[in-house]
Amino acid sequence: MIYFKQNNSVIKSIFIIIMISFFGACSSLKQNGNESKEDFKIIGYVAGYENFDPAKIDATKVTHLNYAFANIVDGNVQFELPTDKTKIESAIGLKKQNPSLKVLYSIGGWVWSDQFSTLAAYQDSREKFAKSAVKVMKEFGFDGIDIDWEFPGQRAEDNVFRPSDKENFTLLLGELRKQLQVQTKIDNKHYLLTIATASDQEYINHTDLGKAHQFLDFINVMCYDFYNGWFYQTGHHANLYPSKEEKFGGNSISESVDKLVKTGVPAKKLIIGLPFYGRKWENVVPVNNGLYQSARTGSAIIPFWEITKEKQSGKFQEFYDDSAKASYLWNAQDNIFISYETPKEIALKIAFINQKKLGGAMFWEYSLDNKQELLKALYEGASTKTKN
DSSP states (O other), rough: HHHHOOHHHHHHHHHHHHHHHHHHHHHHHHHHHBGGGTTTTEEEEEETTTTOOOSSSSSGGSSSEEEEEEETTTTTTEETTTTTTHHHHHHHHGGGOOTTEEEEEEEETTSOOOOOOHHHTSSHHHHHHHHHHHHHHHHHHHHHEEEOOTTTTTTOOOOOOOOHHHHHHHHHHHHHHHHHHHHHEEEEEOOEEEEEOSHHHHHHTTHHHHGGOOOOOEEEOOOSSSOOOSSOOOOSSSSSSSTTTOOOOOOOHHHHHHHHHTTOOOGGEEEEEEESEEEEOBBOSSSSGTTTOSSOOOOOOOOEHHOOOOOOOOOEEEEEETTTTTEEEETTTTTTEEEOOOHHHHHHHHHHHHHHHEEEEEEEEEETTTTHHHHHHHHHHHSOOOOO
């Protein structure tokens, strides 16, 4: 006490330093804690097979781009389309707009997942594949690799599958991370490894995400197609919560997230997928405005820009299922039902992502929202300051 009384100048100096540090820390917390954009990933898929020039992408509104897809031929990774090289160069060139942008490439997808099970079953083929994947990554200048195996242990389009896919999937990801780390030591740069996953219990049963996530930077969860082309009854294909009217056992985003977190995946690694398209059924039973009714056909994918045109035709009436937080359209004249995404749903999903402390949102696929209406809603919502 005597020392402090006799050294007022020292006390004042210490006090000033403490206060500067305090307010500096508060300012940092305010910027980093309240600005959800800081850690909110916005990941957009770009389908190389679509008639779309990646140079048209607004790179300022995304944090990551995934160029899809590369194929697997004789155990090696390669791009198949003659336009891939030019489109990839355009995608990589977007870093001039956004220097922090990360551009990855996706391997597999619905059509090209047929080789995964066989190559993942053996150590030598896993290593061959992983080295090939890293080589392609370096050749084109990507920042990482995204694996879209549809689906381990399950039949998809025409893929081979094995009961051992569950274990082999994790081993494959481990080998990919190993080979990426080799490249990291050479380049002194961290390369990303991500996966695209289904969101249902069957996918969880046939994988071991609790172990696999240790090799991954994040996981893109395809939270759409809950009612898809194989379903000859209508329903919400990307609803946030279960619908009170559900009668066929459909999924929801909230249920999927709960199940995935229970596997041991850190919430921050989960990226919620949003569809920039809808699902359209025709010849629907004209009851309950078409919702949860039988149809003569499975649903077709309909881009958001085409849905906008359908709405302008005057034939469709807009409806909203408040329990599911999902929009849909009903054409009573032609018995057509459309489940689709709107900026309203995107805002609610952003709030859900922040509430659950998830890693962000991804969307499939850029060209399906050519006027960027949904992307604008996603970007602006993710950039909005929120209170902790």
